[in-house]
Amino acid sequence: MPVADAQHVIQKAQEGSHDAFRILVERHMKQAYNLAYGFLLDHDDAEDVAQESFVRAYQSLGSFRVESEFGTWLYRIVHNVALNRLRHEKTKSSRHVSLDHPLADSASGDGNVAEGKEQQMHVERALHELPTLQRSVVILRHLEGLSTRQVSQILGCTEGTVKTHLHRGLKKMKKLLSFIHKDMP
């Protein structure tokens, strides 16, 4: 979307326009959900965290500076809300892969789909063995495909740190995945 248009919408939202804010929600809801899902691996949790993040964003819109990128600012909120949720739901954080997600229902006799799903489940499992910062970087940069610059802004660290943690995180995941594969019959 054109920058001027985005700024106009944000400005309207800051003035309290619900219509304008709804436009922002519609533009960013999928990525907000995907991000939350990356951390929580559960459809209901991801939905709730994404929605809550939008509500918080609305409430603190006043502190948002129009010249910065709304998406990055929003994902920073999603990231914080998701991590808080994980911290407060210790039982759930030990869960590896949820069956709640609609993807789980799509498993059919199709061998490729099943295999892909299994692979995805292993990746998710390995991901959640990572230290928090590495995991955040892998989710944001590698899985969600945000730019290094965006990730550094979301996490409040340098781009160099993002690169280092990405490399370390992926290396550790590779190691974990090879263990998982060895375990498989």
Next chain:
Amino acid sequence: MKAQKHVRDLLYDFHRGELSQDDRRKLEEHLAGCKRCAKAAEEIRVLMQTVPVPQTKPSDALSERYWDAFSYNVMNRVRSEENQHSVRKISFAEYLRSVFLYQRRSLAAISVGLTIVAVVVLTRQFGNVDPPGTDQLAEQQGDIQTPTVQARLDQYFRKSQILMVGLMNMKPENGNGVDLSVEQAVSRELIREARFLSQQNIDERTRVLIANLEKILIELANMEKQYDLPDIEILRAGINQENLLFKLRMGEGSYTAEPLTQDSERNLSQKGESL
């Protein structure tokens, strides 16, 4: 060595296909001639193969209808948070207090046609919350100038209106009863003021409205300490039945009192004493 570090920083982006054509070409040229960097590039390629970038997103599994509902639900949450927030921010009782009881100076800013001196008198009067029947009017007749009956009348209607609107909009807190102590204190003050005003030289229409308002105010002032919604509903029914809000709104500024004469002024202070 520094150049090499710079090159290595590009390897991940290179494998994701995110480099500009120019950067990509330069990197490929470098990798062709530098074994160490080529090895690093291969390592990252393998890493990315082991942890593949997903081809689908979790959001892909959800229907468009789901996403329509999603934004709708977010906006509902925004609205309800906003409402809760504003109720929390200023409850009606706090608002009343700010208007009637505490912020005496701001009263001057919003009241129309009152001199500062008159405000001092009024806020003195409304600032003290005493049981009905306590007479303060007489003692105010001394060295402080009394506001005109018209000014007191306007003030009385304005405050009554605020009180009634608040009652109509009041919601129970957490499904429990509501605390009406501030409203009751205000209504006692208004009753006292109504008694004074109804004894003044005012037109019939104004007198009727004051009488109708008084019924509601007395009901409110006499309510038991345990308020619950049914009680408030009775009050609301009374307010509705008499179309009080409509009359207050329509009559803003049009209810009149005759100008005070020396006689009525004396009369006023006598009646004040006899309350």
